[in-house]
Amino acid sequence: MLFNSFTYLVFLPFVVALHWALPERFRRPLLLAASYIFYMNWMPAYGLLILALTAVNFALGLAIAEQQNLRKRLLQLGLVFNIGALCFFKYANFLIDSALQTTHWLGAAARSEALLSVKFPEMNVILPLGISFFTFEFIHYIVDVYRGSKPVKNFFDFALFAAFFPSQIAGPIKRFQDFMHQLEHRLGFNSAEFRSGVFLILQGLFKKVVLGDNLGILVSYGFTHIGQLGMIDAWLAMAGFQFQIFFDFSGYTDIGRGSALLLGYKVPENFDWPFISANLTEFWRRWHISLSTWLRDYLFIPLGGSRGTPNTVRRNIMLTMTLGGLWHGAAWHYVLWGAFHGAGLMFSKDWHDFVSAKPLLAKMRESKVWHYSGVCITMLFLFIAGTIFRAATLADIGHMLERATSFTPSGGLTQLFLQSTFPACLAVYIAFLAVRVWLDNLDKHEVDLTVPVLKFLIWWDTSTHVRAVAYATVAVATIGFAPGKIAPFIYFQF
């Protein structure tokens, strides 16, 4: 079930209405049932998969907490189980294909008919939606229990943590401690939270449907007509993809967070203005925050983190980012993307250390010119990295970069861009962001009562009916600007 689908439009209000209409003791079972219906709407059989993984991890959590002598073995067993499940469903086909290609390549090199004629059985495993996300949540759970956190004693609560539909398919990757705290300290209906939820859903739909999907049409054209692109077209396609994935994913997250708020739950933020990052390290603190913190806590730090020799630290960074790339998809260009980011992070760290060691450079680093140069360079890096992520083949990466440096005149993509509604939509979004930033920075305590702005804000905040009309206007605008075809969320495939 997609968040931007007709089915979800019916599903969510029904679940929310029923949730608040029922007594507290029925709400969690309702949410659990709704989460499983949400998941099984895609493929019913895989509901058993998530149930099985939940049951095993629940039992492991209890066992790790209770069996002091065996806890390390149990943790290892749990890791093997979860990673094994992920590898089987996500990487089996990829590993078989890669092994086959390697065998044939060796056969060609050695001119061996035997090797060239090798065939491996085809597995054709269907990737369960969201498996990358909920296995990471299970791994976090058993590791944290091993590290001393109290396990969840109620199976249904744990099942709800694992299957919670607002974050089930594409994150954010939740921490069970936060979620359980919310379960244990349920408050009643909060109108401010409800309003925030509605606002977030509308914002998310606008970002996903209006900005992300419209940009996706242009990006798709660019990447399927690489040979016909001029220089500006190529940069438009490269930059377009990076922003498309941002609008798509952050839009999804907003809808998920908004849906959770409607039910009285808070789900962590996943994006914090990532494109204002002055370096790659900062970028990864602002982009897909739940994944980057997971990688930091459960991969980077256990590997040694920033402790050890410079080469050890570089190894840890490279390994973490390469595996992070592989997490995104079973294909070599994802691995390459991860390694590219790893290389960038290594360079970023080395550069930071180098500058810190030079007093003059360290002083220059405080300047705005240095800061904004860093923002531009980081964005350039991201556009190139995005090309690696998006391109259908490794050869296409080279072609796109070649078009981007070709100094040829603009082709069809620039014309398509100007004909599309995207520039207008972007202008509206930027205007909205500017107003939001201004309002966030407006200290109402310091503002004179007679200022019209404050009068308007007071009237706005006390007029639910007017806000309802405004939200309906945004919804109609989203409908109007939506492209003809409903596109799935990019991160669904992970």
Place this chain on the structure above:
Amino acid sequence: MPTASKNGILQEPQVVDLFKERPKSWFSIVIETFAATFFAVIFLEIFFRLCGVGGQEFLQPDLEFGTAHIPNKQVTWRLEGYSNNYLSSRGLRDSEHVYSKPNGTYRIALLGDSATEGLQVDLSETFGKVAERLLNEELFKSNYKHNGNPITNFEVINFGCSGYSNGQELLQYRKIVSAYDPDALFLLYNRGDSVENTLDQGNRAAAEPRPYFYVDKDLRLRQDDSVLAANADKLAPSPVLDFLRNNSRIYGAFSQMNMSLTINESRYRKLRLFLTKLMASKKPSNAEEFVTYPKQDALLVTSSILQELAAESHVQHRSFCLMTFPNWVNDPILAAQYVIFEPFANLIGAHYIDLTKSFKADPQMREDFLEFHFSARGHALVARKLADMVQRDLITDEKVTRSR
């Protein structure tokens, strides 16, 4: 409104108080809601118009044809491809044309559905317009004649309309196209045409309101207007809906959403079908209009329609050419139909262009198509084929004849 402190700055508790919801009178709530809605509608209409959004409405109900183009409507098409053009004052997806054919003009009429209509590309890129340009460009090099009369100008008129069946095209020819006195008729046959020509009598309630056709026991082609009659109330002009359709971009946006959901969401489609059946019109008041006949062979009916078109064109000394939409996805049903069409075209005295072969010969065939329709490249290819057919088979070139 609380009073400000001495220096006009509020203290924290007072600020919090200000933002608390206070009960308003019903009257002020109603007034504010109306005012907000009014300004929101104005804002959206202007904003949508400036951005070219919600301008995809181009069809209106029609008592005779089921649907017809809205005359003079500006259509900004974004569902697949892109175009931003006006429909003509007579509701053609074309520039303005007069009924009376100027002297020396060789006029070609194009019949078909959305593939002929070509909303997915700019008007200048549709195969009709491109063919017209190609033919006129070659006038200077040639000495074209038709029936002994010199040709000084080629005109191609596009009568294509989304969703039209061959039956509707036959009616269109009789009631509209003939008035333009074309010299040649080109019909682009598309996937689904054969099914749309006949009515599934067991599913009348869900049938698209359009004229249907059947072949009686004497093998004569008959028209079944029962579905049109049953939906007469919906097809009759409605001032409010017509105004919204022609002018409101918000209406256009919702209509576009409806179209998009119908295509993309199976559950939405099922719900619509369920509601359509639930609200199905009663039998037509005139019981004679509710005709029953045996289940029809769709291909037989389609062939009869095409035969009728060919016969009527020949009677009026017009050439008739059947073109088949390329079967580039290797649809076996379409492939089986096309095998029959070529000998059939010969039988009824029609010219025939099999576009499948031409498109499959193109090494970059995929570039010739958008998702369901021709791209600009595809239209150009069809235009070339059309122009070649006209030059080779329908007119004579005295320069070529003399040189032979």
